[in-house]
Amino acid sequence: MELNLLTLCYLIGSVTFILGLKMLSNPATARRGNLVAAGGMTLAIIGTIFLYTNDDGEKLGNYGWIFGGIAIGALIGYLSAKKVKMTAMPEMVSLFNGMGGACAALISIVEFDHMDFAWSVVPGWHAMVVPGWDEDFASVSMLNAVRGHLLIIVVGLVIGAVSFAGSMIAWGKLNGKVRDFSFRGQHIFNLVVLGIIFALAVYLIGWIPGNSGLIFIAIVVLALLYGIFFVLPIGGADMPVVISILNSFTGVAAACGGFLYDNKVMLTGGILVGAAGTLLTILMCKAMNRSLLNVLIGSFGGSKAGSAGGAREQGSYKEITLSDTAVLLSYSSKVFIVPGYGLAVAQAQHICHELEKLLESKGVDVKYAIHPVAGRMPGHMNVLLAEADVPYEKLLEMEQANEEFSTTDVVLVLGANDVVNPAAKTDPSSPIFGMPILEVELAKNCIVNKRSMKPGYAGIENDLFFRPKTSMLFGDAKKVLQELVAEIKNL
Numbered sequence: 001m002e003l004n005l006l007t008l009c010y011l012i013g014s015v016t017f018i019l020g021l022k023m024l025s026n027p028a029t030a031r032r033g034n035l036v037a038a039g040g041m042t043l044a045i046i047g048t049i050f051l052y053t054n055d056d057g058e059k060l061g062n063y064g065w066i067f068g069g070i071a072i073g074a075l076i077g078y079l080s081a082k083k084v085k086m087t088a089m090p091e092m093v094s095l096f097n098g099m100g101g102a103c104a105a106l107i108s109i110v111e112f113d114h115m116d117f118a119w120s121v122v123p124g125w126h127a128m129v130v131p132g133w134d135e136d137f138a139s140v141s142m143l144n145a146v147r148g149h150l151l152i153i154v155v156g157l158v159i160g161a162v163s164f165a166g167s168m169i170a171w172g173k174l175n176g177k178v179r180d181f182s183f184r185g186q187h188i189f190n191l192v193v194l195g196i197i198f199a200l201a202v203y204l205i206g207w208i209p210g211n212s213g214l215i216f217i218a219i220v221v222l223a224l225l226y227g228i229f230f231v232l233p234i235g236g237a238d239m240p241v242v243i244s245i246l247n248s249f250t251g252v253a254a255a256c257g258g259f260l261y262d263n264k265v266m267l268t269g270g271i272l273v274g275a276a277g278t279l280l281t282i283l284m285c286k287a288m289n290r291s292l293l294n295v296l297i298g299s300f301g302g303s304k305a306g307s308a309g310g311a312r313e314q315g316s317y318k319e320i321t322l323s324d325t326a327v328l329l330s331y332s333s334k335v336f337i338v339p340g341y342g343l344a345v346a347q348a349q350h351i352c353h354e355l356e357k358l359l360e361s362k363g364v365d366v367k368y369a370i371h372p373v374a375g376r377m378p379g380h381m382n383v384l385l386a387e388a389d390v391p392y393e394k395l396l397e398m399e400q401a402n403e404e405f406s407t408t409d410v411v412l413v414l415g416a417n418d419v420v421n422p423a424a425k426t427d428p429s430s431p432i433f434g435m436p437i438l439e440v441e442l443a444k445n446c447i448v449n450k451r452s453m454k455p456g457y458a459g460i461e462n463d464l465f466f467r468p469k470t471s472m473l474f475g476d477a478k479k480v481l482q483e484l485v486a487e488i489k490n491l
Contacts, residue, residue, distance in 0.1 A: 007264075009047030014268040016040025021272055027382065027392040044265040045070075086384055087344045090243065090376035091174035094167045097247050101163025104253030105220075108157035111260055112216055115149070147205050149260070154201045156256030157216075158223045163249035165227025170242055173231070174376055182233035193226045240373040240380075241284040248277025280378055287372035287398070289434040317453070320471035322480070325447055326487035332409035334365045336401065338438055339381045340374055342415015342450065346477035349388040352414065355485050356390070362488075367394050369401035369411070369438050371419035398438055405442040413440060413448040413464075414477050420448075421462045431460060446470045449480055 016036050023033025049066060053059055060066070077096075084092050172178030183189075197219055204215045234242055251273025258267025285291060320328075329335055337356065343349060356366045368390065374381045382395060396404070405411065413420055416438075423430040424437045440446050446469055453465065453472075464470055473480060 006047050006051040009043050009051065010263070010265040013040040013044035013047075013265040016043075017265075017269050017272055021276060027386055030386075040265075041269070048263075086347065086349070086387065087341075088175070089383065090239070090380060091171050093377055094171040094174060094243055094246070097243070097250050098164045098167030098171065100250040101160045101167060101246070101253055104156050104160030104250065104257055105164060105223075106160075107257045107260065108153045108160065109220070111153050112150075112157075115146075146208065150205045150208070152256050152259045154205060154219065156253050156260070157220065158197060158201070159249050159256070160253035161220060161223035162227035162230065163246050163253060165224045166231040166242070166249075167227075167246050169228055169231040170234075170239065170246065173234070174239065178232075180233060186229065186233060190226060190229055193222055193229070197222045197226065238288060239376050240378050241281060241288055243377045244277055244281040244284050248274050248281055251275070251277055284373060284378060287436060289436060317465050317470070317472050320447060320473055322473070322483050322487050325471075325473055326484055326491060328410055328445060328447070329359060329364070329412070329484075330362055330488055330491055332359075332364055334367075334404075334408045334410075335359060336367055336369050336405065336408050336411045336440070336443065338369045338371075338374075338411060338413045338416045338420060338440060339384065340414060340416025340419065341376060341380075342417075343477050344375060344380065344384050345415065346479075348414070348476075348478035348481050349384050349390075351478055351481040351485065353385070353388040353390050355481055355488075356394075358485055358488055367396055367401070367404070369398070369405075369440070370395050371398050371416070371438050374416055374419050398436060402439045402442075405439055408443040410445045410447060411440040411443040413446065414481075415449065417450075417462055418460070420464055421460070422467070423460070423463045426463070440464065441467055441469065444469065447473050449473045449475070449477055451476060 017040055020033040020035075020037025020040070023029040023036065049060060049063070080092065169178055173180070200215050200219050200222070203209065204212055204219070209215065231242055231246075251270050253270070255267050255270025255274060258264070258270055337352065339349075339352070343352065359366050368381075368385060370381050372378070375384070385395060386392075418424075418432055418435075420438050420440045421430075421432060422437070422439075422441055424432045424435045425439075427433055441464060446464065446467070448465060448470060450472065451474065465472060
């Protein structure tokens with residue numbers, strides 16, 4: 001009866017994961033979908049703790065340790081989520097994703113230790129023992145079962161370790177503690193490390209050698225090393241792709257844990273995360289004009305940022321005053337707002353929404369143009385504007401917005417840089433050449449708010465700033481928008 005009840009808990013949990021993921025696709029139901037999936041996860045955890053029994057009919061026990069760990073983790077997660085700023089959200093996503101990868105890797109390490117053989121190479125440990133090898137392992141099916149178990153352990157270990165190490169580097173890069181680093185032949189180095197991991201895994205699984213412990217340790221170290229060098233050379237403009245693919249890795253690693261424990265809800269959750277992350281990665285690659293293979297082998301990044309694409313003479317730019325901006329916006333028929341990371345840094349999403357409502361009260365049609373990789377993680381701008389209660393129907397995806405820019409009076413760019421750079425279309429020497437962009441230069445007027453003329457996160461100059469129809473409005477986004485709202489009210 002308890003087993004059936006546990007199975008029911010897992011079934012309900014799996015269904016809630018699917019429903020929650022479906023609801024996350026719409027901002028109107030996303031919050032509820034998150035709660036639904038969280039409820040299913042809670043049910044699965046409680047069911048496992050109290051209803052699971054092993055082959056001998058024993059329950060888990062150790063409730064003090066289990067609930068102590070849950071309480072500590074829940075407290076840390078709650079406080080972190082409450083205190084995090086919107087600008088730090090991408091690095092928190094990377095950190096939490098890395099913890100998931102580490103958890104999956106630790107599961108593999110523990111399960112490897114639980115197998116019938118031990119690490120003879122470690123001093124003080126007993127030699128490798130496979131009881132009944134001559135008799136039992138004469139059975140091909142039993143040998144294949146051990147190999148299958150080892151395969152899942154190694155796959156979960158490698159993917160989890162890569163996800164953990166890569167996510168930690170991404171976290172460091174996003175908060176400014178780790179800089180881009182690359183060296184000549186790094187891509188070949190990465191492929192060699194990956195090849196060695198594969199060769200060691202095949203040897204370990206295929207022959208189960210006596211020095212299996214040493215080989216397993218080598219796989220752990222090399223997987224961590226690959227995760228580090230996989231992310232180190234990546235530039236900021238590519239970071240959304242990285243976060244997405246590392247999230248996919250963590251899901252696959254978690255699914256391996258589900259296989260190991262024959263846990264249906266863990267398997268379902270891992271598969272959903274892995275599949276969703278993979279699809280999102282493909283969409284991000286399309287938005288960045290990069291192939292998935294290019295991402296997987298680590299052949300992308302910011303190492304060439306700031307090269308020939310931003311080195312030529314650009315000419316001069318022109319500034320615009322707050323009063324002129326207020327007049328231009330107030331007497332327009334159609335205005336587009338392009339949010340970027342600068343808007344998030346200034347925490348200006350609420351005053352931006354106020355500006356939108358003020359212009360609409362004057363009869364101006366106001367919409368937002370959202371680039372898929374604006375910000376530092378997938379959907380960063382959508383989350384930012386949702387926090388300010390901007391109606392979802394006002395957020396236009398890149399393709400829709402590009403169709404309307406030619407009939408737009410003013411485009412107000414707030415902190416965005418690389419995603420509106422025309423060099424992506426016109427300059428083959430630019431490191432972002434070929435990347436789809438928001439074609440704001442098609443509008444009658446373009447006003448760009450920035451703190452200064454410094455390049456964006458990709459480290460290259462923006463041709464847009466020197467175009468005849470572009471005017472620069474310098475200053476902190478929040479302060480500028482507050483003064484702009486005051487000016488419009490006084491008209």
